[in-house]
Amino acid sequence: MHQNFKLKDKAVNANIFSPIEIAGLTVRHRIAMAPLTRSRAGQPGNVPTTMNVEYYRQRAGAGLIITEATQISQQAQGYAWTPGIYTPEQIAGWLEVSKAVHEEGGVIFQQLWHVGRVSHPSFQPNGGLPVAPTTMPVPGKTFIVDETGKGVWGEIPEPQELTTSGIKTIIADYVTASRNAIAAGMDGVEIHAGNGYLLDQFINSNSNHRMDEYGGSTENRARLLLEVTDAISKEIGASRVGVRLTPMGRFMGMGDDTPEETFGYIAEELSKRSLAYLHLVEPEIVGTVLDENYDPRWDSIMKLLRERFKGPLILAGGFTYEKAQAAIAEGRGDVIAFGRLFIANPDLPDRLRTRAPLNEPDSSTFFGGDSRGYVDYPALIHAAAETGAGNG
Template identity: 70%
Template sequence: MNTTYYRQRASAALIISEATQISPQGQGYAWTPGIHTEAQIDGWRAVADAVHAEGGRMFLQLWHVGRVSHPMFQPGNALPVAPSALPVPGKTFVTDADGNGIWAEIPVPQALTAAGIADIVADYRQAARNAISAGMDGVEIHAGNGYLLDQFINSASNHRQDNYGGSIENRARFLLEVVDAVSAEIGAERVAVRLTPMGRFMGMGDATPEDTFGYIVGRLNDWPLAYLHLVEPAIVGTVRDEQVDPRWDAIIRQLRKTYQGVLMLAGGYDGESAERAVADGRADIIAFGRPFIGNPDLPERLRGDHPLNTPDPAAFFGGGAEGYVDYPELDQSQAA
């Protein structure tokens, strides 16, 4: 069914897949896909082939959730891993004894060792290789939204006192090692990075976001990446953020000046605001997430200023075809 979903949306200039775990340890929610077994590679190959057959292009988003997990997903029922063993302010989505999806408390995670970090860098590298083997045009490294790489970046979640904690340079080290390994494996021109400066999901926060993300974005200029994807703070989890930090606009403008490559922005855009952001030079590309869930023909709807279907949040975390592949498209007379 996911092949149908992505085929329906192949009119996008570029599809970025749903977050896809790089290893069993990287899983944090029920029913999420991976790219670490042959069966998973074969499944994604069918998706990539379907998108390409419709003239589309697709990057696979590589994901390790870190502490946003539960022992039921971890090898040997171990505790989830994190930069530091700190409580997590949130829940994750698991299955009960009857196979039903429920929300569960997240336990205090275990701090990763240096050897564990090296293993995860290798997992990212292998996952990127697997994605290309599956026919993907590239990969996007998910380093935002409160997941593992973001947990290392942010001072609120990283209390380490080794080479991966403390200074901005140390907190950015894990991400930069992943970018370097993945770029060496498949070519930097096939690699993108997603960041969420000022994000607050799952307890994220940084004492000096201007300096932290300014450093990271500057370092990303070391590779000729496909693009840098910054998510503006419009959404926390599944709801609109009503407490957006007022520094955000200045930070995004600073990062725009710092980054020398293609900049993609996402977060609460509609057709009009997207056009304005590109025309004003705020970004080179605007990404749409939720609107594309409910509107497989979103580009045509935006071009023609047609009304949009509203996606059903109840179907975001599982279920069947309803709320997934059954959203109505424009008929030919409307599309024309």
């Protein structure tokens, strides 16, 4: 994969420890913390807690933190115990997070999320059906709370098709959420338009069979993403807005008949808007696991998107230190986002810089639970103290 990809002119002799400017801010290096759903928001109300504050503070050594996906409304929620950014309590909770990150010299963007059809009536207003571009079965499960209060994987019902007025309401919810994120001290927002969630459902032909202005042609299927991007940019400024895409992703039934045309068009349109960055997830990752059955067209699509989008490009998807350095050196991307490695290594940039051993993540604690597997992974200084390393 990527064997023949060379864009040296984009790299400017950079490596992952070189600074870069994003959203008018100097980001101290190119190691970003990817958005990571952990299902540990405080209840009731899906509000960030002091434990969440500590989690982000520990990882503020990232060049850029992109928060876990944060629902823009009650309708937007699809998983148990995920945080929102639509109530005063949630805004206040996130403000404590941003303060902690900024006190450590970090930069933090809020990822804005509407899951669309990947939801359950238990999360929806008045117990209604989840919403989608098209009414059709959803191949997947979501994380719900059972009658005993335990988190379990539950079946997703067939969703209801969004009306045009419903779409306009969702755009307004995105705008409000972006305004709330800035009020919560965030440096910017990332629009989550990938991983099989609402905006991705509109983009991909597999999940969008509409016959109105939001379906059919490439331009129509991209319309909602671009309208959301423009509305948020008008509210908080385009330079504070990033977008995340998963071209050729297959999670939750995604797929597109003409991915080169679809995502090439989107990248070109986003480039016109002078955004903070474009964030692409490489298709080696499906959901949370590695997938070796990726489509071989990915390399050519990656090159196309790199050429079409002129701003900073963030890449994510199972990167190691070596792969990250190569991606920067070859010019495939400008910043590399790490996910699972940041879960287990709160001081990941220091470990990569010194080539120190890495903690292994415990996947059984990824979703839900308490401090275990969340804020108790040791940093280098603590690990050295516990083992007596560096003494005498």
